[in-house]
Amino acid sequence: xxxxxxxxxxxxxxxxxxxxxxxxxxxxxxxxxxxxxxxxxxxxxxxxxxxxxxxxxxxxxxxxxxxxxxxxxxxxxxxxxxxxxxxxxxxxxxxxxxxxxxxxxxxxxxxxxxxxxxxxxxxxxxxxxxxxxxxxxxxxxxxxxxxxxxxxxxxxxxxxxxxxxxxxxxxxxxxxxxxxxxxxxxxxxxxxxxxxxxxxxxxxxxxxxxxxxxx
Ligand code: B12
Numbered sequence: 530x531x532x533x534x535x536x537x538x539x540x541x542x543x544x545x546x547x548x549x550x551x552x553x554x555x556x557x558x559x560x561x562x563x564x565x566x567x568x569x570x571x572x573x574x575x576x577x578x579x580x581x582x583x584x585x586x587x588x589x590x591x592x593x594x595x596x597x598x599x600x601x602x603x604x605x606x607x608x609x610x611x612x613x614x615x616x617x618x619x620x621x622x623x624x625x626x627x628x629x630x631x632x633x634x635x636x637x638x639x640x641x642x643x644x645x646x647x648x649x650x651x652x653x654x655x656x657x658x659x660x661x662x663x664x665x666x667x668x669x670x671x672x673x674x675x676x677x678x679x680x681x682x683x684x685x686x687x688x689x690x691x692x693x694x695x696x697x698x699x700x701x702x703x704x705x706x707x708x709x710x711x712x713x714x715x716x717x718x719x720x721x722x723x724x725x726x727x728x729x730x731x732x733x734x735x736x737x738x739x740x741x742x743x744x
Contacts (some may be wrong), residue, residue: 532559532562532564532568532569532572536555536559536573537572537573537576537577539551539555540552540555540556540573540577541576541577541580543555544577544581544598544601544602545581545584545590545594545598547594547597547598547601549601549604552601552604552605553604553605553608555573556569556573556605556608556609557608557612559573560608560609560612560613561612563614566609566613566614566643566646567731567732569609570609570639570643570731571730571731574602574605574606574609574635574639575636575639577598577602578598578599578602578635581594581595581598581599582595599635602635603635603638606635606638606639606642609642610642610645610646613642613645613646614646615645615646615648616646616647616648617648618648618649618650619647619648619649619742619744621648621649621650621673621674621742621744622649622650622651622652622670622671622672622673622674623641623644623649623650623651623652623672623673623674623675623676624652624654624666624667624670624672624674624675624676625637625638625640625641625644625651625652625653625654625675625676625677625678626653626654626655626658626663626675626676626677626678627654627655627656627657627658627677627678627679627680627708628657628658628660628677628678628679628684628687628688628691629657629658629659629660629684629687629690629691630657630681630683630684630687631656631657631678631679631680631681631684631687631708631710632656632657632681633656633678633680633681633708634655634656634678636678636680636707636708637653637655637656637676637678637707637708638653638655640676640678640707640734641653641676643731643734644676647735647738647744648744652670652672654666660687660690660691660694660695661694663675663691663694663695664694664695664698667695667699667702668698673703673742674703674704674705674742675695675702675703675704675705676704676705676706676707677691677692677704677705677706677707678706678707678708679706679707679708679710679711680708680709680710681710682709682710682713684710685710685711685714685715688706688710688711688715689715689718692704692706692719692722692725696722696725700723701724702724703724703725703741704722704724704725704726705725705726705727705728705734705737706719706725706726706727706728707727707728707729709729711727712729726741
């Protein structure tokens with residue numbers, strides 16, 4: 530099955546109906562057709578959840594419909610991961626998590642899965658991670674890279690608390706930040722930190738990996 534807008538609309542309509550079997554069969558077909566996983570992530574998974582957010586914001590769907598769509602999306606990420614195309618291990622570790630009070634975890638999970646397909650040992654710590662706990666974990670696992678997600682704009686303060694805490698103890702720790710929280714006002718502030726990069730797309734992430742790690 531070739532990817533087209535019709536495929537996306539078919540998927541979105543199944544997602545809104547809570548029809549997980551149809552969602553699964555669309556994702557499976559795309560995987561079988563060897564569609565680039567970046568396209569599936571961006572033009573099906575992310576695009577449909579952005580639309581769900583718009584519909585929820587305009588009160589055109591209820592919160593339960595959004596919750597069901599979120600749960601189906603989590604399952605679809607597992608389907609993609611199961612059938613993904615993995616390269617040889619690259620002997621690098623990334624720790625991906627969300628700032629404290631951040632409950633939007635799908636984007637971070639997608640990024641963690643993408644790293645796995647790129648041969649990384651990827652540790653996903655999920656939503657709402659307190660900075661002090663994150664510090665303990667970094668000292669134990671010594672990741673080559675820490676990925677932090679912040680989607681809700683009010684959590685930007687938590688994002689800066691977290692990166693300040695990490696940089697104070699581990700000045701050389703490489704960090705990437707993603708999610709829409711800092712998008713409008715804080716990307717320039719992030720750019721002033723050494724070894725911290727704001728990344729919003731999978732293409733940017735691929736370039737960052739190649740340039741920073743030579744892989
Ligand atoms: C699902 C959802 C929820 C779920 C999340 C469930 C879960 N388990 O994840 C729940 C119900 C918990 C929720 C709660 C809230 N939500 Co909400 N939510 C969404 C929704 C519809 C989809 C988010 C999503 O999964 N997107 C799909 C993923 C794949 O995309 P993504 O997260 O953007 O990730 C991509 C990039 O950003 C990037 N990326 C993300 N993280 C990282 C990390 C790294 C390291 C890197 C490199 C890249 C990266 O890569 C990903 C792939 O390209 C969005 C709509 C939207 N426009 O996104 C609203 C949205 C984000 N929510 C919103 C709001 C307002 C809220 C609430 C405040 C609602 C409320 N009144 O309670 C709370 C806040 C909760 C909190 N404190 O975190 C607003 C945010 C507005 C803003 N400016 O901050 C949005 C935009 C909805 C809207 N249109 O108004 N939400």
